[in-house]
Amino acid sequence: MLDLIIHIFMLTRNIAIAIILLSVTFGCHFKGGSNSEHAYIGGEIINPKNKSVVLFNTKGEIVDSITLDKNNRFLYKVDNLKSGLHSITHGGEYQMLLLEPNDSMMIRLNTYDFDESLVFTGKGAKKNNYLIKTYLSNEEEAKKLVKYSKMEPEDFFDFVENRRENQLKEFHEFLLDNDETEFFKSIVEANINYNTYADKEIYPFAYFGSNKMIHIKDLPENFFNHRKNIDYNANYLSHFFAYNRFLFSNIDNLAICKYYEANPYHSKFNRHAMEYNKTKLDLIDSIITDTTIKNNLLKYKAREYISNNHTEDEADELLHYYLAKTTNKKDKTYMKELVSSLKLLRQGNMLPNIELVGYNDTHHNIDSIIKKPSIIYFWASNSKAQYRNSHHVVEKLKSKYPNMDFISINVNDNDDKFWKKIIDNYNFSTENEFKFKNSKAARKKLAVNYLNKSIIVDEKGIILHPNTNIFSPEFESTLDNLLQKKHLVAKQDAF
The missing domain is CATH 3.40.30.10 (Glutaredoxin)
Known part of the structure; x- marks a missing residue:
């Protein structure tokens, strides 16, 4: 299933970054009291695409739009800070960062060469640099997943497990010389672990292909042992790429077991079957209680089906099935509008004029x-x-x-x-x-x-x-x- 791998890989955000520690003076001095619940974030945008930087909180909600000064610099105090994964955007570029109380972090980037130019300095930079290092490693490995998926199941299992253990060992060696918070430790370990778990969940689609997905039952008995350690309601990871990458593929695989309960074992697996896609929504609804994670997964799994050239009746059927499960009003409006747009994009219609x-x-x-x-x-x-x-x-x-x-x-x-x-x-x-x-x-x-x-x-x-x-x-x-x-x-x- 090369398409599936490419699709998942292309979901990766643009956060591969070359890191160099610099000392940059922005004319502002950061101070944070030891008992404060705030952090500072500032920086300089070279060749800005607009005049603002938008900061998002751990829930993916906009905290503020920060205006750049005449020197294309900015400084912002985040009050009532909740430790977690925040993000900033500028001109379509996106960067995730870990913020904790008393952090005072500076960002410097050139929009003409975003990936290679972005630099963190200041208090909180070291942990973000390390976190990005694991992102980079995961992204490089994801590019090779097509090649790795040709391995026999036992060899693939040993390969990804050895890789995971080496990454964890390297991280624990880093901690010997760096005193970091338990929250930071949990984020990095989650990034390493869930990336490996995601590779295991993607592997059957890549190795067997749609025609032979029935053989998922023939994988080694311990192949999916990681499922015993999964927290399906880890809200602090709800916007974390590795975690969502795992959830997407895990739900697909769990639904396959249900699929073959209703279809003969020798039948060709149909990824676009209505019942299979309804089963995915059922599983999300039953397994996950966190509303943010549940609503996001429901939306993306429903959209995945609806966007794939089904008939109007099929699109309407799954839409109504989805609407009965989600509790997000904005998502409901978005999905209704999507179905309406797709009805105008049917084969044989004139292309809408734009x-x-x-x-x-x-x-x-x-x-x-x-x-x-x-x-x-x-x-x-x-x-x-x-x-x-x-x-x-x-x-x-x-x-x-x-x-x-x-x-x-x-x-x-x-x-x-x-x-x-x-x-x-x-x-x-x-x-x-x-x-x-x-x-x-x-x-x-x-x-x-x-x-x-x-x-x-x-x-x-x-x-x-x-x-x-x-x-x-x-x-x-x-x-x-x-x-x-x-x-x-x-x-x-x-x-």
């Missing part, structure tokens, strides 16, 4: 630029790997389908110069490079919930496929079948 801005600052309605059968694909300025890879894949597709157009749309709402800077830096062709004039409205209208989504239309703007993935191994065969069926354009043989 306004675009071209590289040369020209304004267009999208229907005015569609002259040939076209593939519309999307990218974001803060997802470097995705926009490089998508443009690379499209260049290959252009040589195979010379009679098609490929329309690239940036989804960000930052100043145009940042979008253009990427296009210039990577020498992307400026032809058919656009951005949304109103990103929020356009993303909702086109149901762009995943950057890897692409839309295929004919020369009149009629939708041939509302939600496909140019990275999928099946993409070209899907495209060929659509074009042949419509008698549009033929694929050109590769040289």
Whole structure:
């Protein structure tokens, strides 16, 4: 299941960072009383994309939008601080950080090279540097999961367990020279452990594939022993990538057992079966009591099904099943609007008209630029790997389908110069490079919930496929079948 691995991996946030300890003077001196329940966070943004930094608390709620001064610096006191994983965003970039009382942490970054330039200094920097080190390690290992998944089950189990034990050993050696809080220790250990647990849960899909998922029952008896140690209601980890990565795959696997209770063992596993997806919602509802974790999982699992080209009746059926379980009013509104948008994006409908801005600052309605059968694909300025890879894949597709157009749309709402800077830096062709004039409205209208989504239309703007993935191994065969069926354009043989 290469698609599944790519999908999960692409869910990873943009927090891979090269860390160097610097001494940076910002003209402010941080002080914190020993009994205080506050922390300071400040820093400098080089080449800012806008004039503010947004701080989020441990619940993912906005604490404040902090305005940059004339030197593009900021300083903020967080009162009534609750120890935990906070995050900041700037111009579409996202960074998670651990804040505890008395921390006084400085951040310095250059938006033109976010990953490689971001630096933490000050009190609280060392623990964040170490936490990011584990993020980096996990991200590198995730890239190799496709290769690792070819191992036999026993070998894979030993490999990931040895890796986990080595990471824990290294961390405990770090603690010998650094006096850190128990909360910090629990965060790092959770990051190491849940990342390994997630790899084990993903492995069956990668190793067996959809056709042979029944063999999940034949895995070694101790393969899923980690499930005895799971806290499904760890609220302090509710926005933690490794934890959610585990939960997503674990729920899928638990639902497979239920799937084969109702289907013959020799039958092909159908990931899009209605009952299988309802079972996932049932499991989430029964296993998890924490409302934040439960509502998030319910939303993403329901959206996963609804977004995958099901009939209107099927989408409505799962929507109502989901609405009966979630307690989040905003999520309910969001999902209802998503289903309404998807109904307008059915095959055979005209593509909804949206306004675009071209590289040369020209304004267009999208229907005015569609002259040939076209593939519309999307990218974001803060997802470097995705926009490089998508443009690379499209260049290959252009040589195979010379009679098609490929329309690239940036989804960000930052100043145009940042979008253009990427296009210039990577020498992307400026032809058919656009951005949304109103990103929020356009993303909702086109149901762009995943950057890897692409839309295929004919020369009149009629939708041939509302939600496909140019990275999928099946993409070209899907495209060929659509074009042949419509008698549009033929694929050109590769040289």
